[in-house]
Amino acid sequence: MAARREERDMKIDDRKIADFIGRKLGIRTCEACGMNAWTHDPTVYELREWDDTGTASGDYGAVVPLVTLSCGKCGNMKLFNAATAGLVDEAGNITA
Numbered sequence: 001m002a003a004r005r006e007e008r009d010m011k012i013d014d015r016k017i018a019d020f021i022g023r024k025l026g027i028r029t030c031e032a033c034g035m036n037a038w039t040h041d042p043t044v045y046e047l048r049e050w051d052d053t054g055t056a057s058g059d060y061g062a063v064v065p066l067v068t069l070s071c072g073k074c075g076n077m078k079l080f081n082a083a084t085a086g087l088v089d090e091a092g093n094i095t096a
């Protein structure tokens, strides 16, 4: 089993996420509750390709790195592909 990446800092600089969100979204209210209370998380998450065995075998197939934007009032979440956003490179490293 591959070693987890606990020793690596998988947090994106808060300013980089805020800059990406500002450029792409500007100021928008949440479509679910109408409030403007967005928060972002510096953690990079992953979305894995579905494995029809129902197990987390380690043979994950396609993995998409994600950053999240959450409404602080109702919990509505938006997911952004961190690679497409330029926040993670093709090797899975946080970009400088």
Ligand SMILES: [Zn+2]
Binding pocket: 030, 031, 032, 033, 034, 035, 071, 072, 073, 074, 075, 076
């Ligand atoms: Zn909301």
